[in-house]
Amino acid sequence: MFLIPVGVNPPVRILMGPGPSDIHPRVLSAMARPTVGHLDPYYLRIMDEMQSMLRQVFRTENELTFAVSGTGSAGQEATVMNLVEPGDAMVVGVNGVFGGRLADMARRAGAEVTCVERPWGEVFAPEDLKDALANVKPKVVALVMAETSTGAWQPIEEISQLVHDAGAMLLVDTVTALGGIPVEVDRWNIDAVYSGTQKCLSCPPGLAPVSFSARAVQTIMNRKTKVHSWYLDASLLASYWGDDRVYHHTAPINMTYALHEALRLVLEEGLEECFARHRLNHEALAAGLGALGLHFTAQQGHRLPQLNAVRVPDGIDEAKLRRRLLDEFGIEIGGGLGDFKGKVWRIGLMGFAARPNNVLLLLGALEQLLAAEGHSFDHGAAVAAANERWREG
């Protein structure tokens, strides 16, 4: 009878899907450092430093900036649950899976949700939201900045102006955005923002960075009803992550070590340099994918460098090709979600994965496997096109 399985010895993968992305070795090493108590003076220092680094990466002075002890979805739910109370009006932009999830969470929190929709792969212009703002007079408007299901890059700044002119607060999903493209929490006047560790921060999943503006904090502190979840109640978490360090729950110590190291890596490189690296490697990959005859799903001019969603060519068994990439090359790319299931590949260039080595390897492997499937294209052109792009710098 099966009783005790053999120990964990994972295959070494090249993670180019929608996340988790390649983890930097320094992050894995930090995560395995000796565990200390969650109220140990050393851990309190690590918490302080992590909060300070998160503020730098979110580009905010927000006092209430910390990491929720769960994955990105926990951070998503924390921001939604804390900002709305039963009966509050909320507008959610839905142009992919994660906007839909925001709406689901908001309804569970008791909000009266109005969804504004755009086709998958497209983004919202300010005028798309005008009617909803006027009709619903929402307390909160929520948008996904980097839609991981479609690869669409949602501009935030202008919409934020409109949302605030209408008296609402702005909540933004930056799970796939943070560390890959500029996220300007203060400059864009974002009231609540959440992210995850396993995308452009090159850290394993397990924590969800969040930040709340002073206005959002005031709203939370003046709630008439308790937040449905004790675990995600920001008024309690503010005391744990504030100067008092009032015991709430036992934080995931070693995950915090990992995120601390991941944030150090981003700041050592420099945020602008990090964004430029994502952009350049994306352009090289895009040139190569174009040479293979693959087409992006996201609207031109609004493509995320870190999440490249392309249509599967006609006649290709997409699951089989992905499985061969995994089995023969150790490369993981993602399939489609929701409306895009079976129709789209999602290629991540996030954090440590956003480098020429990964791009070249993937293009070479795709060329081999697409040719075997009878897909026709100019052999050798993909790598040449990518190399040409890097040469231009």
Next chain:
Amino acid sequence: MFLIPVGVNPPVRILMGPGPSDIHPRVLSAMARPTVGHLDPYYLRIMDEMQSMLRQVFRTENELTFAVSGTGSAGQEATVMNLVEPGDAMVVGVNGVFGGRLADMARRAGAEVTCVERPWGEVFAPEDLKDALANVKPKVVALVMAETSTGAWQPIEEISQLVHDAGAMLLVDTVTALGGIPVEVDRWNIDAVYSGTQKCLSCPPGLAPVSFSARAVQTIMNRKTKVHSWYLDASLLASYWGDDRVYHHTAPINMTYALHEALRLVLEEGLEECFARHRLNHEALAAGLGALGLHFTAQQGHRLPQLNAVRVPDGIDEAKLRRRLLDEFGIEIGGGLGDFKGKVWRIGLMGFAARPNNVLLLLGALEQLLAAEGHSFDHGAAVAAANERWREG
């Protein structure tokens, strides 16, 4: 200006507080293995194996047995939120901090909560619950098996009989219990149970093992209202952890590696052997603490081996002594929570920490520091008393 802090290099601690406990080196090593995708065939196998091992440790055949992607408190809230709907009656036994927290979570979930109280350090006899069961006719009764704030060991079996005779379901907190004392989910007919990784499983905090009986699952699937939290909705999590592996959220991959290895360690040792080790080392510690003139807070006959709560002697500055233990010996023990703040020390002998080395070191260090504080006792007697206990076997 402070920009990038130095890297994570924690001091090496001996964790004898209320958790996290000492982490086994094999667990830290497993956690640092290469991250794979959360839908990678290898990861799906690790999930299966982890579920199978959790069933063995919980002593259950429950299909819906998995780890919530958060710390123990997330598991606690998940069990509460899923079992009750707004307006449902729930009875909670409160004899410490964590019973009180259960009641708070249940009220947030909309339940009509009736608290039955016992003094801190004491436990519930079946007759303590009879009136509440008859008057309230609850849907759920919740008890804390190992009250981490007091060190009291709550017997479950007889009460379970009574709860089920009254038609209710039984929810049990085993955060500090699991792996340290017997938890018999099936034999005791427990409907929902949650635990944490950072206590007797010798694993860092970050996951919350849970298990639901067939009756609990049926209750969840027949809910009239959606669970308030999308992240903790067991009907969605059942699809992710079930045969279909329907994508829900990105699981904390490396934390799962750690828990996998921690469970392997427990099963390699054998559950009964593991319980016996906790008991023997507790008895040795208790003999030593007695020789130092320290008195347990928990009711005689109901003391947890893994959490030894003792009253701070008169005239001792408890925080100063704990700080000296940490600074001079690297030993962490816990202070009191809630009603016990400033009055109690909580000494953990959990998992890898439950061994003679830790007991001897702590007794020696306590003797030195208590003597320096002018506390009077028979010098050398503590270590002698502990050694005497081990000699008896």
